[in-house]
Amino acid sequence: MEERRKAIQDRIREEAKELLSKKAVDLIIGFGEWTLPLRTTPIFVRNPEGADHLIWNSFCENNLATYLHKFSHFKVGVVAKGCDARSIVALSLEKRFKPDQLYLIGVPCQRMVDRRRVKKAVKGEILHAHEQGDQIIAEGEDFRTELKRDDFLYPSCRVCTHRTPTQANVLVGDPVEESPLAEAHPEVKEFEKKSQEDRWRYFEKESNRCIRCYACREACPMCYCTECFVDSSNPKWIEKGFSASDLEFYHIIRAYHQAGRCSGCGACERACPMEIPLTYFTQKLNQDVKELFNFETGIDPEAPPPLSTYQTEDRQEFIK
Amino acid sequence: MKLKLDKKDLGSFLQNLMDEYDLFAPVQLAEGVSVYKKIDHPGEVDLSTSNPQKPAKEVFFPQSETMFRYGKSGKQNEMVSTEEVIRERILFGARPCDIQAVSITDEVFLGKEYTDVYYLNKRKTTTIIGMACDHPLSTCFCSSTSGGPFLRKGSDLFFTDLGESFLVELLTEKGMAFLKNKFFKEANTKEISLAEGIEEKALKMTDASVPVEGIDKRLDLMVESPFWGRLHEKCIGCRVCTYLCPTCHCFDIMDETMTNGGQRVRNWDSCLSPLYSQETSGHNPRPTNRERTRQRIMHKFNYFPKNFGRAACVGCGRCILYCPVHFDIRQAINWTSAKRLKLQRGEHSTNP
Amino acid sequence: MANAIESNWEPKILAFLCNWCSYAGADLAGTSRIQYPPNIRVIRVPCSGRINPLFILKALQSGIDGVLVSGCHPGDCHYLSGNYIGRRKSATLKRFLEYLGFEEGRVQFSWVSAAEGGKFSQVVDEVTQDIKKLGPAKRFVKREDYRGPGAKGSSENPKNLNP
Numbered sequence: 134m135e136e137r138r139k140a141i142q143d144r145i146r147e148e149a150k151e152l153l154s155k156k157a158v159d160l161i162i163g164f165g166e167w168t169l170p171l172r173t174t175p176i177f178v179r180n181p182e183g184a185d186h187l188i189w190n191s192f193c194e195n196n197l198a199t200y201l202h203k204f205s206h207f208k209v210g211v212v213a214k215g216c217d218a219r220s221i222v223a224l225s226l227e228k229r230f231k232p233d234q235l236y237l238i239g240v241p242c243q244r245m246v247d248r249r250r251v252k253k254a255v256k257g258e259i260l261h262a263h264e265q266g267d268q269i270i271a272e273g274e275d276f277r278t279e280l281k282r283d284d285f286l287y288p289s290c291r292v293c294t295h296r297t298p299t300q301a302n303v304l305v306g307d308p309v310e311e312s313p314l315a316e317a318h319p320e321v322k323e324f325e326k327k328s329q330e331d332r333w334r335y336f337e338k339e340s341n342r343c344i345r346c347y348a349c350r351e352a353c354p355m356c357y358c359t360e361c362f363v364d365s366s367n368p369k370w371i372e373k374g375f376s377a378s379d380l381e382f383y384h385i386i387r388a389y390h391q392a393g394r395c396s397g398c399g400a401c402e403r404a405c406p407m408e409i410p411l412t413y414f415t416q417k418l419n420q421d422v423k424e425l426f427n428f429e430t431g432i433d434p435e436a437p438p439p440l441s442t443y444q445t446e447d448r449q450e451f452i453k
Numbered sequence: 454m455k456l457k458l459d460k461k462d463l464g465s466f467l468q469n470l471m472d473e474y475d476l477f478a479p480v481q482l483a484e485g486v487s488v489y490k491k492i493d494h495p496g497e498v499d500l501s502t503s504n505p506q507k508p509a510k511e512v513f514f515p516q517s518e519t520m521f522r523y524g525k526s527g528k529q530n531e532m533v534s535t536e537e538v539i540r541e542r543i544l545f546g547a548r549p550c551d552i553q554a555v556s557i558t559d560e561v562f563l564g565k566e567y568t569d570v571y572y573l574n575k576r577k578t579t580t581i582i583g584m585a586c587d588h589p590l591s592t593c594f595c596s597s598t599s600g601g602p603f604l605r606k607g608s609d610l611f612f613t614d615l616g617e618s619f620l621v622e623l624l625t626e627k628g629m630a631f632l633k634n635k636f637f638k639e640a641n642t643k644e645i646s647l648a649e650g651i652e653e654k655a656l657k658m659t660d661a662s663v664p665v666e667g668i669d670k671r672l673d674l675m676v677e678s679p680f681w682g683r684l685h686e687k688c689i690g691c692r693v694c695t696y697l698c699p700t701c702h703c704f705d706i707m708d709e710t711m712t713n714g715g716q717r718v719r720n721w722d723s724c725l726s727p728l729y730s731q732e733t734s735g736h737n738p739r740p741t742n743r744e745r746t747r748q749r750i751m752h753k754f755n756y757f758p759k760n761f762g763r764a765a766c767v768g769c770g771r772c773i774l775y776c777p778v779h780f781d782i783r784q785a786i787n788w789t790s791a792k793r794l795k796l797q798r799g800e801h802s803t804n805p
Numbered sequence: 806m807a808n809a810i811e812s813n814w815e816p817k818i819l820a821f822l823c824n825w826c827s828y829a830g831a832d833l834a835g836t837s838r839i840q841y842p843p844n845i846r847v848i849r850v851p852c853s854g855r856i857n858p859l860f861i862l863k864a865l866q867s868g869i870d871g872v873l874v875s876g877c878h879p880g881d882c883h884y885l886s887g888n889y890i891g892r893r894k895s896a897t898l899k900r901f902l903e904y905l906g907f908e909e910g911r912v913q914f915s916w917v918s919a920a921e922g923g924k925f926s927q928v929v930d931e932v933t934q935d936i937k938k939l940g941p942a943k944r945f946v947k948r949e950d951y952r953g954p955g956a957k958g959s960s961e962n963p964k965n966l967n968p
Contacts, residue, residue, distance in 0.1 A: 167779050169592070174779035175687040195778060199689060203742065253485060258503075258590050325904065333906025333944055342482050344507065344516065348691035352777050362859065364728055370859055372709050373720045374517040378866050378947035385905065389858055392897050404777035406506055406693050408486050414901075421900050426893065440897070443889030445879065451899055452892070453915035453928050711948075 134243070134266055137306065141240055142189040144305035145212055148238050149184035152210050158236050160204070162197050163187040163212035170262040170271075171248035175200065187212070191246040191264055191282065196220055196400040198354035201230055208234050214242035216289070216398035218298030219431025220354040223394050226438060229357065239301025241309040244290035249408065251285050254278070283314065289399030289412045291315040300434055320410075321417045336381065342407040343380045345373065349411055350387060352404035355394045362386060388414035393422050393439040396430045455648075456621040457640040458612070463619075466636040467495035470543055474580070477512045478545040479505040489544070500546050500614075503590050504769060508699030509551035510558055512544050513575045516696070516721045520571065520706070524714015531714075536570050542579040546612075548586050549604035550595045550769040554699030555581070556607050560761045561702050571719070580627045583608030587651045589658045592770030594783060596661035600767050603652045613648045620648040663783045664790050665766065669758040671789045672751060684785060685746040687778045692723035694772035694780070695749070700765045703729070724748055750785060816870035816936040820845040820929070821860065823853045823888070826877035826918045833922030841926035842933040845873065852876065854887030858898045861912055868946045871911050871936035875928070878916040888916075907944060910935045 149161045165176035165186045173192045178184055189212075197211050198220040213221060218239055225232065246269060252259060257273040264270075269280045292315050297308040316322070324332065347363075350356045362370050363383060370386075371379040388411070395415045402411040422428050425448055428439040458466055470476055471492075478498040480490040487505040489512055492498060499505075507516075522533040555576075562572035586593070586602035595601055605611050609628035613620040620640055623629050631637070675681075695701040705722035709715055722729055725746070730739040739745045757765035766782070773781050822828040828849050834841060850856065853876025861872050874895060882888040895914050903909050913935070915928045 168781045168784065169773070169779060172779045177683075177686045200687075203686075249485065258588075260591055321904075329903070329906050329908060331906075332904065336905045339483075342486065344696055346692040346696050348689075348693045348777050351689040351691035370863060372718070373705065373707060374709070374718050376947050378945050381945060382862055382866060385862060385901070386859060389898065389901060392901075400777075404691065404693075406697060406775040408483055414905075417904050418897065418901060421897055425896055425900075440893055441890065443886060443893055445889070447889065447892055448896060449879070449892055449916075451896065451914060453913065453931065 135264070138189055138191075138243065138264070141306045142187070145187050145189055145238060145240070146184045148303055148305060149178060149187055149210065150181040152236060153178065153181045153184065157208070158210040159207040161187070161210040161212070161238075162200050162204070163238075164189065164193040164195070164197075170259050171246070171251060189240065191243060191269075192248065194245045194248075194287070194400075194403050196352065196354050196396075196398045198224060199352060199400070201235070201354065202357045205230055205234075208236070210236040210238055212238045212240060213298055213301065214240050214245075214398075215293065215296040215298050216242075216396045217354075218301055219295060219396035220398060222300050222431035222434050223396060223438075224354060226434065227394075237298065237301045237303075239298030239304045241297040241304065241306045242290075242293075243309070244286045244293065244296065244314070246282060246285050247287045251280060254280060254285070286314065287399050287403065288320065288410075289397050289402070289416070292416070293397065295429075295432065299432060320413050321420055324413065324417075337377065339409050339413075340381045340384045341377050342409055343384065344407060345375075345380070345383070346406060348404035348406065349401035349409075352400040353391070354398075354400075355391055356387070362390075384409075384411075384414065388418060391415060392418045393426070393428060394430055395419055455640040455645055456623070456637040457615070457618045457644055458621050458636055459618045459638070462636045463498075464495040466634070467492075467498065467545070469634075469636065470545075471495070473541065474543045475540045476543050476545055477579075489547070498546065500584065503586070503588065503593075504548055504551070504771065506697060506771070506775065508554060508697060508769070508771070509544060509547040510554060510699050510702070512542070512579065513555065513572050514558060514562070514702065514704075514721075518571060518719045520717040520719055522714065522716040524711070536574055538574040538578045540578075542575065543582060544579050545582045546584045547581060547608075548769075549583060549602060549608070550586070550593070550600055550767040551699045552581060552583050552607040553595070553598075553600045553604060553767045554769070557700045557757075557761075557763070557765055557767070558702050580609045580630075581607065582610045582612060585611065585613040585652070585655070587614050587655050589655055590770060590774075591660075592773045593658070594660040594663045594768035594770065596656070596659040596768070597663035597665045598764060598766050598768040602655040602659055613651060615644055615647050615651070618644065620644060659768070660783070663768070663786050665754070665764050665768075665786060668754045668764065668786060668789055672755040675789065676747075676751075680788065681743050681747040684750075684788075685741075685743040688725070688742055688746050688780055689778055690725050690727070690742050690745065691777060692725055693775050693777065694782075695723035695725060696721055697771040697775055699767055699769055699771075700753070705729075724752070750782075754786070754789075814941060816844050816933065816941070817868070818845045818871040818873060818929075818932060818936055819864045819869045820847045820873040820875065821850050821853070821856055822847055822917075823855075823876040823883075824849050824851050825883035826881065827853075827875035827915075827925070829919035830875075830917040830921045830925040833919065834925045835922075837922045839922055839926045841929040844933050844936075845929055852882065852884050852887035852891070854882075854884070854889075854891035854894075856891055856894065858894070861898065862945075865907070865911065865942060865945050866947045868942060870939075870942045871913070871932060873913050873915065873928070873932050875915045875917045875925075878918055881918060908939050910939055911942065 152158045161178045164173040166188055167174040171192055196217050198217050255271050255278050259271045259273050261272045267282050269282050271278045292313045294311050294313050371382050397419050399412050422439055426439040476492050477489050478492050479487045480497045481487045481499040487499050487502050488507040489509050519535045562569040589602045609625045611622040703722045704719050706719050708717050731737045753765045856874050864872050876888040913932050917925045
């Protein structure tokens, strides 16, 4: 596993160097090391020498597709995991950038580690952490804990069935076996067993922690509206205060606006400072879109977005 | 004379206080997530985190606050003020960084010319019981911002966690009013020296190397530096840093209209939102993320020091811990130091 | 549940009717003097595909007890495919709301043509009975009325987490 990660990292750097030397792109967006353990940060490389700062490990959790909006005037090379690549396909379907503006460096993903779960599994602050084989070694002031990597993956990564980018300009590793570690959308199936009353209470409890920081919205590559519905004052859908109803409204609609567009990357959940389990919304919507319309975001670049098309035989058993 | 409170008496101590005061303390909302809230019973208090996500400024400057209500009651027009604070309050368990931040927000809301009555009413009715930071995190740099894990300034009472008990120091007149509290006992020399040892250890743990000193002068030279064009790149423009920052104080006032009346509400706002500086004409003086991130740094480390003599940062490290893209303000501050500025012009953009 | 419903509580139901079919069908029910429960308030929209989930949520938030969306039968849409798109959006939204814990039956959908005055009244009757069984809407409702000094306004409710 170690070798695989290193090989991918080397290939990413090679690819970046070549693209930048040939001036095929203006910049490369990838991951770099920064100050905290268990984390990487998005970096923006403009010279071939800078390519050595690009890294690859199990903490490359951000969806870099979200930067395409910011850098829409440039030719950009992006390091993309399976989910990120699917977001990019969805964005190109929505014509957010010209096809020749983007060079997709596809990385078959080994699944990302949930740094919050790792932090909660140890007593004390983690000062250093690194991967070793299939383990995470977390070290603090007075402890050194070895954790099995597969026990600490993000929920969205555990159920992922498309870890290999399908539409990349280059794949920097061998495609991975696509069996999920957990049954597709297990949280959804578990959750659906609960009573309506319980489900509502859970939704209320989780969504009411929201502080309207919009980290979920900004981290999501599909949220790029110049005026988000929350900022609309005429009509004013919701206020900017904290009525429970408005908080719930925000989350229902933000999730709903991703129906048929969400790649299930989990960036929203990872960005939330209040640890709201946002993927329990998106997984349900993705599951329904698959079941109802046989559509999965970002798999077929020719397939039209499901909510702007139809089949005459679409299901309608719920309509009187 | 130093006092102590046995941990087994903490619940009763707090319950006793709640008879007279509204008690605000850190409360856990989910595993690893806590905020300052008014508590209904002492069991809610969670002192296990190094710092709650949301800062203590919330107690004086709530995230959403009704300023007044207006409407019709029968045929009469009414306006109802909501500025009064009826009960005295206690802020319990705030760390020295959050308390130092309160003195910074005091500069803004309790100025010589303008006094914010909503903030003032809460501030003057609150007694602050600070909690020493016995185990700062590696992201804490309060020592770089004239603070420290055992900074007592701003606290009326100051607690230090000794394991089985808290050392209690009464620091101000408000604090001395608790001298006869039935739960406080006299601390013995062993406990006092234990506290001193914890303090000594903690003082070594925070980062005093971040060059906040003199940053305002360095930033004066950098307003149009290409530095900003690189610094903002990874920022996604969410509001996490501003909302979790104990000194950030921007707000938005809106009228919420209802069927037969309404209310005026003040909510936290963020300079990182494009709408924040959007003018009615459509012009936006901070049109891109570059201008907005520059503004944030300049406000904290240049404009505020010019107005009030100190940086609007207490080194709590929340912005570092919770930023979705791992923006590190310590790095940004480091890069403003003159030596680095020369270097960075030749460097690639991974090092803005 | 029966205790919660006072015997004289009447649900308020919002009906979004497409102009070309369902609204005309409702008109026909009226001109044919077919009786149906008076609980619905009608909003005429050009097409069932116009329905934005924001409308439905805003209605529920305002205290509306039930929402009915009605359009032309598949194949009969005046705008050719509006109702097909509306069908997809409705299916997705309905499933999502029920998953989150909204009561099943608060938001309902129907196809009613301009000639189906009878069907319209039947649909309204069914929907009204369903909503009556569910009781007044409590989940998600936001207070929106000012009620005198010290009244709790829309931004304050027991779940407000701010001090």
